[in-house]
Amino acid sequence: MPARRFDPNRVLLARREGGLKQTDVASYVGVSGARVSSWETARSVPDPEKLRRLAEALRHDLDDLFPRDGRPDLADLRADAGYTQAATRELTGTSTAGPVAAAENAQRRLAEEYEPILAEAYGVSVEALRRAQDRSFGNDVPEPGEAALGAAGPEAQLQRGQGGLPETLAEKITYLLDRLPNPLSDAQLAALGNDRTGREVLNEDLVRGLRTGEVSGAQDDVLNALAEALDTTPLIWSQDADVQRIIGGTMLLRGQLSAIAARGGQEEGLPADLLDFILHEVDKVRSEARDGHGRPAQP
Known part of the structure; x- marks a missing residue:
């Protein structure tokens, strides 16, 4: 570590x-x-x-x-929170520190029931805990958007006009997971994608492989199920740079609109004139797209 x-x-x-x-x-x-x-x-x-x-x-x-070079693994998160390995048995409610020791030593992954308990004790998200666990097992996964966009993160880079979404499939999955209001395990993500598409195309091992980068690509039906589970569009997996910029910009806009809506109380929502402006601009784009596909423009 x-x-x-x-x-x-x-x-x-x-x-x-x-x-x-x-x-x-x-x-x-x-x-x-x-x-x-x-x-x-x-x-x-x-x-x-x-x-x-x-x-x-x-x-x-x-x-x-006490700066650290590199990304933290499970043992690092535990130490940073001030816990000895032996002390984790009180967190997991087990007679020994075996569950944590096995995961830190790359012998056996944490049981899903321990993830939220340890994440809370360590002061990190469940997804951050899973990334640290992946590193304990020898897969040095980056933080969301880190490899493509730098440590400032995708939103900060977009705000400065310096980038778009993360580039690789694994980075995009991690980025989208961190945007969800509630954390999802690999098994939950697989089950949700299968349920929403009505097809058994995902399983826990496949999702983990895609999320960590051990599996670098997948068929369209798998990617569509992942998009459904992550509440996004399958276009997010596109390699088209223009499409990626538009999706990234739209995600940034959504965050900005949420911040505006939260000002002065959630019940106020977005100003009506702002919504009218957004809808008007979308209608203009649709009209221009129709005109550009052979339909005559209105005088």
């Missing part, structure tokens, strides 16, 4: 700048003053699960004080 970088000099400077004693830091982290001294003099390094409390004690952000 990509360990966080620990610099004893930065810890020492941060403590002195904050006017803190070693005993102050030790008390907050739950260790002895001698242990803090050994960290500052590079005689030892804190356990990963102590870094969050240490950063909090020094009044610094965890990522700023």
Whole structure:
């Protein structure tokens, strides 16, 4: 896993700048003053699960004080939340830490019932937990839109006019999953797609393979079922750059309209004149498209 970088000099400077004693830091982290001294003099390094409390004690952000190169796996998420592996048995309600240990060691994936419990404890979404689990199993999946659009994310890039949707099928599935109001597991996504299309074309393993990039492509009936389950259009899988820009722009517009609708209370909705303008522009595009396909324009 990509360990966080620990610099004893930065810890020492941060403590002195904050006017803190070693005993102050030790008390907050739950260790002895001698242990803090050994960290500052590079005689030892804190356990990963102590870094969050240490950063909090020094009044610094965890990522700023102890940056990490690479994307987190399951063990990283656990450590960042301050849990030892043994402590997770209280979260899962099991007699041992076996379920978490097995997933972190790429032996057996987490049971679906543990996902929301651990995600809440770790302070991440269920989808972020699944991506971390995929990395524990050797598949370094990117964060939504990361590979295609950079760390700022697809919405931020679209707002600056610098890009569109994520490029690969796996990235698009992850991007769409993160936009859903409620998380869906691979099994739930497969069942929903099959139900909405009335065809048994999806299964949990196929969805996981497509989502993680282990499977790079699929037949149209599979992609159509995925689009139905993700509440989107099958055109989202298109490779046409113009189509992708339009869909990406429309998704951005939807987010902006939702923000406007939320101003001053949900019951107010969108201003009527704004809705009229949007519908008018759509009608104009339809009219222009008809005129461009051989129908005579009206004078």
